[in-house]
Amino acid sequence: DTGVSQDPRHKITKRGQNVTFRCDPISEHxxxxxxxxxxxxxxxxxxxxxxEAQLEKSRLLSDxxxxxxxxxxxxxxxxxxxxxxxxAMYLCASSLASLGNExxxxxxxRLTVL
Amino acid sequence: DxxxxxxxxxxxxxxxxxxxxxxxSTISGNEYVYxxxxxxxxxxxxxxxxxxxxxxxxxxxxxxxxDRKSSTLxxxxxxxxxxxxxxxxxRADSGGSNYKLTFGKGTLLTVNP
Numbered sequence: 001d002t003g004v005s006q007d008p009r010h011k012i013t014k015r016g017q018n019v020t021f022r023c024d025p026i027s028e029h030x031x032x033x034x035x036x037x038x039x040x041x042x043x044x045x046x047x048x049x050x051x052e053a054q055l056e057k058s059r060l061l062s063d064x065x066x067x068x069x070x071x072x073x074x075x076x077x078x079x080x081x082x083x084x085x086x087x088a089m090y091l092c093a094s095s096l097a098s099l100g101n102e103x104x105x106x107x108x109x110r111l112t113v114l
Numbered sequence: 115d116x117x118x119x120x121x122x123x124x125x126x127x128x129x130x131x132x133x134x135x136x137x138x139s140t141i142s143g144n145e146y147v148y149x150x151x152x153x154x155x156x157x158x159x160x161x162x163x164x165x166x167x168x169x170x171x172x173x174x175x176x177x178x179x180x181d182r183k184s185s186t187l188x189x190x191x192x193x194x195x196x197x198x199x200x201x202x203x204x205r206a207d208s209g210g211s212n213y214k215l216t217f218g219k220g221t222l223l224t225v226n227p
Contacts (some may be wrong), residue, residue: 005159031213042201042217043158056213091157102148103215105157 002026004106006092012112015080020078021109025094032075033103034067035091036060043091049075050097082113115178118202123222126196132189134221136202139183145206147178148215151198158201158217159186192225199223 005024013019016108026034030051035043046065047057051072064082069075079086089110095105119137120121126132138147148163162169162176164185169176175188189196 009188033214040219042199042219045195045214045216048213097185102160102163103158105159107155108157 004092004094006090006106006109008109009031009107010112013044014114015084016081018078019111020076020083021048021092021111023075023077023091023092023094023106025074026104027073029096030072030096031095031097031103032069033093034075034077034078035097036089037089037108038087043089046077048107052056061085079111082111084113087111087113118218120200120202120221122219125223125226126189126192128146128194128225128227129187129191132192132196132223132225134187134189134200134202134223135184135200136187137184138202138204141182141204142206145204147176147182147185148203148205149174149176150201150203150215150217151196152201153195153198154219161200190221192223194225194227195224197225 007022015112024080033048034046036046037043045058046061047067049069050071064080067077091108093105095103144162147163149161150158152158161173162171164176178185199220199222200218203215
């Protein structure tokens with residue numbers, strides 16, 4: 001399977017715990033994006049990387065959130081001191097950094113904070 | 115990015131054409147119209163995009179009005195597997211804003227047997 005993969009697919013945690021999600025993009029894609037989707041809403045942009053550089057962060061990304069893409073391949077999204085409002089689907093996408101190239105999305109990680 | 119307006123839901127009979135409208139009256143000259151869909155519990159999937167001319171691929175056709183203020187996504191022979199939320203997005207493909215997609219709530223298309 002050469003699509004975008006995310007791990008884990010589901011995560012249940014208690015409020016206050018830290019969680020980390022992983023995204024493996026399509027291998028030749030140099031752009032990687034994180035989105036968050038709550039129930040009944042469309043995905044909302046969080047941040048994106050071109051290679052290993054994080055070039056944009058949404059205001060939705062509070063100080064408790066950190067994303068990395070250390071070698072320009074896979075990426076991790078960490079949420080510290082989780083809150084119930086963090087419960088959502090976290091989606092990763094990748095693309096080539098060329099005009100008009102579509103973003104390919106992974107299946108997402110569903111986070112439930114109890 | 116310009117804002118889009120879509121009906122919250124639509125129904126279609128299996129085998130018939132599904133025509134999904136989208137209004138984007140404030141679209142700028144360098145903004146493309148993109149369509150994605152999201153089947154339940156999956157990530158969004160790219161369908162098609164266009165600037166001015168009508169476009170067709172193996173999944174769908176995109177009809178953009180001459181003034182570019184609205185568009186219609188056409189699924190020519192809808193199947194039950196086409197039941198999904200369909201998102202119409204306008205995005206500039208130049209400058210620094212061509213990296214993110216701004217999703218609205220989309221249209222839930224239900225294909226009925």
